[in-house]
Amino acid sequence: MSTEYDVLVVGAGIQGAGVAEALTAAGHRVAILEQESVAYGTSSRSSKLIHGGLRYLESGQFSLVYECLKERRWLLANKPDLVHMVPFLIPVYRHSRRPTWKVRLGLSIYALLAGLFSSQARFRSVSLQDYEALCGLNNDDLLAVYRYYDAQTDDAALTREVIQTAVRSGAELICPGSLVGAEVTDKFVRVDYFHKGQLNTLHCRALVNCTGPWVEETNSKCAPSAKLPPLELVAGTHIQVPLKLANKIFYVEAEDGRAVFVMPWQGETLVGTTERPYHGDPSEVTPTLEEKAYLLRTLKQYFPETRPLQLNELSDAFAGLRVLPHASSNPFSRSRETMICSDNDKHPRIVAVAGGKLTSYRATARSVVKKLRPMLAAEQDWTAAAPLHKSDTPVDAKERNL
Numbered sequence: 001m002s003t004e005y006d007v008l009v010v011g012a013g014i015q016g017a018g019v020a021e022a023l024t025a026a027g028h029r030v031a032i033l034e035q036e037s038v039a040y041g042t043s044s045r046s047s048k049l050i051h052g053g054l055r056y057l058e059s060g061q062f063s064l065v066y067e068c069l070k071e072r073r074w075l076l077a078n079k080p081d082l083v084h085m086v087p088f089l090i091p092v093y094r095h096s097r098r099p100t101w102k103v104r105l106g107l108s109i110y111a112l113l114a115g116l117f118s119s120q121a122r123f124r125s126v127s128l129q130d131y132e133a134l135c136g137l138n139n140d141d142l143l144a145v146y147r148y149y150d151a152q153t154d155d156a157a158l159t160r161e162v163i164q165t166a167v168r169s170g171a172e173l174i175c176p177g178s179l180v181g182a183e184v185t186d187k188f189v190r191v192d193y194f195h196k197g198q199l200n201t202l203h204c205r206a207l208v209n210c211t212g213p214w215v216e217e218t219n220s221k222c223a224p225s226a227k228l229p230p231l232e233l234v235a236g237t238h239i240q241v242p243l244k245l246a247n248k249i250f251y252v253e254a255e256d257g258r259a260v261f262v263m264p265w266q267g268e269t270l271v272g273t274t275e276r277p278y279h280g281d282p283s284e285v286t287p288t289l290e291e292k293a294y295l296l297r298t299l300k301q302y303f304p305e306t307r308p309l310q311l312n313e314l315s316d317a318f319a320g321l322r323v324l325p326h327a328s329s330n331p332f333s334r335s336r337e338t339m340i341c342s343d344n345d346k347h348p349r350i351v352a353v354a355g356g357k358l359t360s361y362r363a364t365a366r367s368v369v370k371k372l373r374p375m376l377a378a379e380q381d382w383t384a385a386a387p388l389h390k391s392d393t394p395v396d397a398k399e400r401n402l
């Protein structure tokens with residue numbers, strides 16, 4: 001196994017996978033360092049939607065929604081085994097915070113951004129008399145139900161597939177391998193990492209930190225570090241319940257007005273998500289009892305005829321962490337744009353990727369490649385400057401711990 005690469009990508013979540021795939025496709029020598037397993041972090045704990053994010057229109061994030069809808073179109077066309085369209089139903093009640101006109105307006109803008117005349121953009125109202133179409137939805141004070149389409153995926157499987165594409169194109173996956181420290185010298189970045197209980201060293205021209213909720217911790221191990229803005233972690237929980245409701249996704253309002261999805265998943269139903277600030281170790285985030293009870297209450301409110309479920313009857317519950325810019329506003333309305341920062345604007349050696357969406361991983365990867373391109377192009381023959389350390393313990397063979 002080599003100890004010299006053009007780029008080391010730290011983290012094998014969807015962002016690291018996308019960046020590694022794009023860099024190998026551009027002909028660069030890439031290694032990916034992952035401390036646990038592919039998709040160990042947020043990339044296996046999301047809502048599993050490939051979507052523009054209708055709710056982001058409320059906070060005016062039009063360019064994000066537009067970009068994500070463009071990516072949705074590409075993923076539907078190019079990864080049909082993993083990404084498929086699903087009907088979404090939005091019920092509007094007398095008590096709903098978002099009135100009928102607002103939902104219609106949101107769906108019209110969403111359709112416009114998706115490409116008005118595309119079949120993926122259409123929405124319509126569902127007849128309230130069509131009980132079968134409503135799948136047991138509470139119809140007390142129900143004013144209207146809108147149906148539109150968005151896409152669903154298996155987030156961990158998508159991440160594994162993107163990593164496999166990168167590995168097939170020549171990237172080396174070091175897994176489990178954990179970053180210990182990275183130091184930028186004149187010509188390269190010297191990286192120390194643990195693999196199989198041993199300290200190893202490699203050299204690269206640039207390091208891309210795609211460690212999601214660990215991004216600040218990883219950045220603090222780099223000298224110099226990337227100039228990240230103040231960030232905050234926000235936990236989001238999903239519960240999986242042993243009920244099969246429908247092959248549709250319901251987009252409902254919880255008691256506090258937040259949007260919650262009720263989705264088909266693995267023959268059962270997934271309900272999520274919540275939002276709470278998180279200050280602990282990212283590896284230890286778990287759903288709280290309050291979050292699970294809140295999601296069960298939401299399910300019962302909208303599907304009153306389902307069998308009452310106790311907390312100990314859940315098939316699964318998991319929590320993931322969003323990386324958001326620090327602000328005093330409600331996490332719900334904060335920017336979901338990807339933040340791409342570096343140690344040096346002109347000649348970046350340490351790049352950090354924070355936040356963003358599963359849906360837009362390719363757009364993020366393109367931005368990272370664009371940021372690194374001038375530096376990678378300028379230094380064609382850099383290896384002469386990188387000393388081969390006799391004391392380095394090379395890791396065995398190309399790891400494929402997928």
Ligand SMILES: Cc1cc2nc3c(=O)[nH]c(=O)nc-3n(C[C@H](O)[C@H](O)[C@H](O)COP(=O)(O)OP(=O)(O)OC[C@H]3O[C@@H](n4cnc5c(N)ncnc54)[C@H](O)[C@@H]3O)c2cc1C
Binds near residue numbers: 042047177178321358
């Ligand atoms: C609750 C929730 C729901 C979401 N739903 C959606 C959705 O429906 N659609 C959508 O588009 N987006 C969604 N998102 C956003 C999306 O899931 C995330 O943006 C994305 O998964 C983040 O991927 P990542 O690669 O940045 O981080 P991660 O997936 O967390 O990957 C980081 C990786 O870095 C590794 N790592 C950390 N430190 C080190 C180290 N020192 N050395 C080596 N490796 C290290 C970790 O083990 C981990 O595997 C959701 C997010 C949350 C929290």
